Amino acid sequence: MLRVDEAQEPVEFSPALISKFDEIVSRYPQGKQKSGLLPILHLVQAEFGWVSAPAMDKVAEYLSILPIEVYEVATFYTMYFLRPQGKYVLEVCRTSGCCLVGAEKIMDHIEETLGVKEGEVTPDGLFSWRGVECLAACGFGPVLQIGPEYTFYENLTNESVDKLISDLKAKAKN
Amino acid sequence: MGRKLLLEHINVPGINTFDVYRSKGGYASVEKALKTMSPEAIVEEVKKSGLRGRGGAGFPTGMKWSFLAKPEGVARYLVCNGDESEPGTFKDRYLMTYIPHLLIEGMIVSSFALGASTSYIYLRGEMMPQVRILERAIAEAKAKGFLGKNILGTGYDLELYVQPGGGAYICGEETALLESLEGKRGNPRIKPPFPAIAGLYGCPTVVNNVESIAAVVPIINEGGDEYAKIGIGRSTGTKLISAGGNLKKPGVYEIELGVPVEEFIYSDEYCGGIANGKRLKAVVAGGSSVPILPANLILKTINNEARLMSYESLSDGGFVSGTMLGSGGFIAYDEDACIVRNTWNFARFYHHESCGQCSPCREGTGWMEKVLHRLEYGHGKMSDMDLLVDVSKKIEGNTICPLGDAAAWPVASAIRHFRDEFEWHVTNASEATSRNYGIAHYADPLKVVETA
Amino acid sequence: MKVTIDGITVDVEPGTSILNAARQIGGDIVPPAMCYYSKLAGSGGKCRTCLVKVTKGSEKDPRPMPKLVASCRTGVMDGMEVQNITSPEVVEARKGVVEMLLINHPLDCPVCDQAGECHLQDLGFEHGAAKTRYEFDRRTFEKIDIGDKIQLHMTRCILCYRCVFTADQITNTRLHGILNRGDHSEISTYISKAVDNDFSGNVIDVCPVGALTDKTFRFKNRVWFTKPVEAHRDCDKCCGKVTLWYKGEDVIRVTGRKDVYGEVEEFICNTCRFDKKKTADWVIEGPRKVSHQSVISANHYEFTPLPVVKTNPVLQAANKDQFERETRL
Numbered sequence: 001m002l003r004v005d006e007a008q009e010p011v012e013f014s015p016a017l018i019s020k021f022d023e024i025v026s027r028y029p030q031g032k033q034k035s036g037l038l039p040i041l042h043l044v045q046a047e048f049g050w051v052s053a054p055a056m057d058k059v060a061e062y063l064s065i066l067p068i069e070v071y072e073v074a075t076f077y078t079m080y081f082l083r084p085q086g087k088y089v090l091e092v093c094r095t096s097g098c099c100l101v102g103a104e105k106i107m108d109h110i111e112e113t114l115g116v117k118e119g120e121v122t123p124d125g126l127f128s129w130r131g132v133e134c135l136a137a138c139g140f141g142p143v144l145q146i147g148p149e150y151t152f153y154e155n156l157t158n159e160s161v162d163k164l165i166s167d168l169k170a171k172a173k174n
Numbered sequence: 175m176g177r178k179l180l181l182e183h184i185n186v187p188g189i190n191t192f193d194v195y196r197s198k199g200g201y202a203s204v205e206k207a208l209k210t211m212s213p214e215a216i217v218e219e220v221k222k223s224g225l226r227g228r229g230g231a232g233f234p235t236g237m238k239w240s241f242l243a244k245p246e247g248v249a250r251y252l253v254c255n256g257d258e259s260e261p262g263t264f265k266d267r268y269l270m271t272y273i274p275h276l277l278i279e280g281m282i283v284s285s286f287a288l289g290a291s292t293s294y295i296y297l298r299g300e301m302m303p304q305v306r307i308l309e310r311a312i313a314e315a316k317a318k319g320f321l322g323k324n325i326l327g328t329g330y331d332l333e334l335y336v337q338p339g340g341g342a343y344i345c346g347e348e349t350a351l352l353e354s355l356e357g358k359r360g361n362p363r364i365k366p367p368f369p370a371i372a373g374l375y376g377c378p379t380v381v382n383n384v385e386s387i388a389a390v391v392p393i394i395n396e397g398g399d400e401y402a403k404i405g406i407g408r409s410t411g412t413k414l415i416s417a418g419g420n421l422k423k424p425g426v427y428e429i430e431l432g433v434p435v436e437e438f439i440y441s442d443e444y445c446g447g448i449a450n451g452k453r454l455k456a457v458v459a460g461g462s463s464v465p466i467l468p469a470n471l472i473l474k475t476i477n478n479e480a481r482l483m484s485y486e487s488l489s490d491g492g493f494v495s496g497t498m499l500g501s502g503g504f505i506a507y508d509e510d511a512c513i514v515r516n517t518w519n520f521a522r523f524y525h526h527e528s529c530g531q532c533s534p535c536r537e538g539t540g541w542m543e544k545v546l547h548r549l550e551y552g553h554g555k556m557s558d559m560d561l562l563v564d565v566s567k568k569i570e571g572n573t574i575c576p577l578g579d580a581a582a583w584p585v586a587s588a589i590r591h592f593r594d595e596f597e598w599h600v601t602n603a604s605e606a607t608s609r610n611y612g613i614a615h616y617a618d619p620l621k622v623v624e625t626a
Numbered sequence: 627m628k629v630t631i632d633g634i635t636v637d638v639e640p641g642t643s644i645l646n647a648a649r650q651i652g653g654d655i656v657p658p659a660m661c662y663y664s665k666l667a668g669s670g671g672k673c674r675t676c677l678v679k680v681t682k683g684s685e686k687d688p689r690p691m692p693k694l695v696a697s698c699r700t701g702v703m704d705g706m707e708v709q710n711i712t713s714p715e716v717v718e719a720r721k722g723v724v725e726m727l728l729i730n731h732p733l734d735c736p737v738c739d740q741a742g743e744c745h746l747q748d749l750g751f752e753h754g755a756a757k758t759r760y761e762f763d764r765r766t767f768e769k770i771d772i773g774d775k776i777q778l779h780m781t782r783c784i785l786c787y788r789c790v791f792t793a794d795q796i797t798n799t800r801l802h803g804i805l806n807r808g809d810h811s812e813i814s815t816y817i818s819k820a821v822d823n824d825f826s827g828n829v830i831d832v833c834p835v836g837a838l839t840d841k842t843f844r845f846k847n848r849v850w851f852t853k854p855v856e857a858h859r860d861c862d863k864c865c866g867k868v869t870l871w872y873k874g875e876d877v878i879r880v881t882g883r884k885d886v887y888g889e890v891e892e893f894i895c896n897t898c899r900f901d902k903k904k905t906a907d908w909v910i911e912g913p914r915k916v917s918h919q920s921v922i923s924a925n926h927y928e929f930t931p932l933p934v935v936k937t938n939p940v941l942q943a944a945n946k947d948q949f950e951r952e953t954r955l
């Protein structure tokens with residue numbers, strides 16, 4: 001059941017972030033600022049790694065809409081994380097086209113390599129992984145993407161996944 | 175070699191930049207349309223071209239445009255549908271990644287034809303790289319005077335924005351897309367009213383697929399009549415086909431509509447045959463929502479004629495022995511593929527993506543997934559197949575939006591054509607978890623039907 | 627405009643929906659409506675129980691409509707011909723919809739406060755099959771209190787969206803909404819919050835099932851043992867016209883006055899609903915005729931919950947596994 005009872009850290013949006021919000025809202029006609037909700041939630045997630053309830057309240061305040069309108073939207077779409085995730089979330093396509101070329105084996109391999117189940121975070125806080133639906137790259141499968149830039153990795157093999165994971169580990173160290 | 179209208183210059187280095195694109199004749203259609211044509215004339219050209227929507231439904235684009243209501247003093251919108259989430263389809267992402275200016279050029283001409291002064295390109299949220307690519311391309315075009323105020327000195331103003339979604343297949347449905355663009359949950363609207371009357375912000379709106387809009391460029395450049403000469407019958411022009419699955423050369427191909435399916439799969443110009451020397455077992459020809467066909471029925475129609483890649487030929491035979499061109503997501507299954515597992519995979523997809531507004535789809539998709547799951551994992555019953563067909567019938571046609579139908583068809587068609595494989599999963603349950611059913615008779619030549 | 631429904635012709639205003647035209651005729655030919663609520667703008671179209679077949683589009687364009695349509699959201703045309711209970715196709719489709727509505731419903735009627743005035747119960751009785759074909763665990767939620775006056779039993783919810791429209795249109799703010807999507811959708815406040823403002827109690831009246839119930843309903847009781855009485859009072863917030871539900875001498879519950887379709891005539895405020903439970907608070911008008919066609923008034927209350935077949939432990943484990951995974955994500 002979706003209910004947030006534990007207290008969550010309050011958040012502050014930096015002026016730089018707010019000015020990005022302002023730019024987004026300027027794209028819509030007067031009074032239709034709610035249209036900016038989805039892109040703004042992406043920015044919030046990019047900044048904080050996930051969208052917490054206090055962050056959503058802040059967004060509601062910024063857009064002059066009700067908090068529940070933000071919750072409704074954030075829970076509808078799959079890309080918004082409602083709880084903290086690893087720094088890198090490996091999202092592997094699990095749909096038919098990719099399964100024909102070995103997506104399920106790649107997911108098994110990732111599970112084994114990272115040692116955590118789908119949706120869990122590695123103890124070092126670096127990685128999570130999950131299966132997602134078709135990413136519109138079926139001809140180049142198996143594929144995975146990593147937010148917040150949503151960089152794409154195509155034609156995966158066990159070896160390329162291993163390399164990716166070790167590259168990310170190295171990147172996190174620096 | 176078929177003609178290429180959209181992807182002709184795809185391999186030119188730097189074609190994603192304005193200058194190279196322009197040097198290859200890019201933006202000519204904007205000059206022609208804005209300087210020498212009236213909006214009505216553009217709509218007329220598109221009508222003449224016979225272009226049909228490339229997003230799945232295949233509705234004639236020119237006709238759709240002419241339905242747009244034009245009340246005085248009310249803004250009109252053009253929204254480009256780049257949600258592309260249908261399993262098997264990846265042409266729009268490809269087009270936007272490698273030749274983004276083509277879409278922008280099409281958007282300018284189309285917006286002008288519809289009288290829109292603000293247009294949005296809605297992309298699925300996962301396409302953040304494409305959002306960046308398009309935004310860069312828009313900035314380039316704007317710097318060169320093709321967007322913004324007083325375009326090319328013609329007095330026409332247009333602002334173009336890219337909007338990311340949040341991860342939901344249903345936002346490809348045009349009214350759900352508009353809801354999402356308004357910052358709401360992607361619940362499809364109950365029609366009427368149709369978007370042409372009350373769409374985005376309650377204003378008249380046209381929603382078109384990325385490829386449909388891109389196709390407007392060659393139509394304006396060469397004329398609707400020229401465009402209509404390509405293709406076959408009412409399937410005019412070229413179409414991007416996303417070929418995936420067990421093919422030797424998967425990828426996006428631009429075909430002239432009417433290429434035989436057999437040629438498309440086996441010729442070296444296109445997919446080059448089945449990977450690893452295997453045999454073809456089944457094909458989903460137009461994205462996951464269309465009925466799946468066994469190898470013999472996809473290559474030949476029930477009357478033993480060669481099947482062609484066209485709207486009409488693919489749907490020859492109706493739901494009994496035909497399928498649909500849909501969005502052009504072509505998935506080929508080789509002899510090792512398990513149809514039961516695949517059907518379960520699709521059912522899981524639709525269960526996951528149902529918006530949950532209407533009861534038959536919300537509850538029925540989950541039910542079908544669970545039944546298919548137990549069939550795949552060896553706990554099925556002989557009665558399950560009839561149950562699935564029955565549940566799919568209860569969803570089909572009784573829902574708000576076509577996602578319900580799209581969830582029902584793949585299940586119903588898989589059982590129709592591959593029933594023995596499903597039954598084998600019940601009778602040989604333990605064997606079925608360790609090996610595949612194989613190709614069986616699915617590629618055998620069709621029995622010639624006696625025609626009276 | 628003339629429209630013919632199941633052979634009966636009626637004259638209606640332009641812009642009337644098929645459902646409302648049928649209500650003007652009345653009787654058996656009125657399609658059941660679980661989500662549409664005439665007093666809530668934008669409601670309807672979701673539950674699909676009101677599907678009908680349009681056999682003739684209009685005088686001008688007599689073509690039939692290709693699919694069944696939701697009568698609550700389809701406007702009539704002059705000369706339209708509609709089949710409801712005379713069409714086997716409609717009856718079959720409605721049966722399918724009811725089956726879908728019931729597969730994840732707990733069917734805990736014996737312990738549900740709504741029993742006796744539940745539209746789903748009526749519908750299940752009229753259109754349901756005797757035995758469920760659904761062999762999986764039903765979706766369940768814990769029941770929660772949203773404030774000290776309203777209880778939410780999400781497991782019973784059919785996601786008709788009526789309470790959401792009510793909060794938007796009748797109250798001055800909305801704290802609850804629909805979260806998640808697909809069959810995980812649920813009514814919730816997300817962050818524990820009390821839904822409590824002058825008119826919030828109306829969500830109880832609009833809920834067609836027992837998902838939103840009155841926590842102040844004293845001496846929990848089966849509605850058919852209670853005696854409804856019409857009464858009014860001078861209220862500065864609402865019309866003050868209500869139904870009092872008596873048990874013996876005690877007012878155990880106050881609701882809006884519902885018509886035969888289960889819709890309240892006028893919305894009432896929380897003071898009238900929750901705080902005025904003494905006869906002395908009210909001017910009694912007389913007994914209410916329960917005109918609502920319910921299983922109870924038809925003396926049919928033998929609705930036993932359908933058993934959920936749980937025979938396969940492997941599948942149960944798989945269900946559980948999947949559920950856990952999805953809640954984790």
Ligand SMILES: Cc1cc2nc3c(=O)[nH]c(=O)nc-3n(C[C@H](O)[C@H](O)[C@H](O)COP(=O)(O)O)c2cc1C
Binds near residue numbers: 235259382386
């Ligand atoms: C469930 C569902 C998903 C859809 N997804 C897409 C999509 O991803 N991209 C798209 O262009 N059209 C999609 N469509 C079709 C659109 O509703 C609409 O018909 C299309 O955008 C119209 O554009 P066109 O006429 O250019 O094809 C979808 C339809 C449904 C019912």
Ligand code: SF4
Binds near residue numbers: 344361
């Ligand atoms: S058919 Fe499915 S996706 Fe479409 S509106 Fe109904 S529940 Fe939503």
Ligand code: SF4
Binds near residue numbers: 789834
């Ligand atoms: S709680 Fe009741 S009124 Fe609200 S959506 Fe559920 S069934 Fe409808």
Ligand code: FES
Binds near residue numbers: 141
């Ligand atoms: S199936 Fe994996 S990207 Fe489409």
Ligand code: FES
Binds near residue numbers: 661673
């Ligand atoms: S009452 Fe018409 S769809 Fe629910």
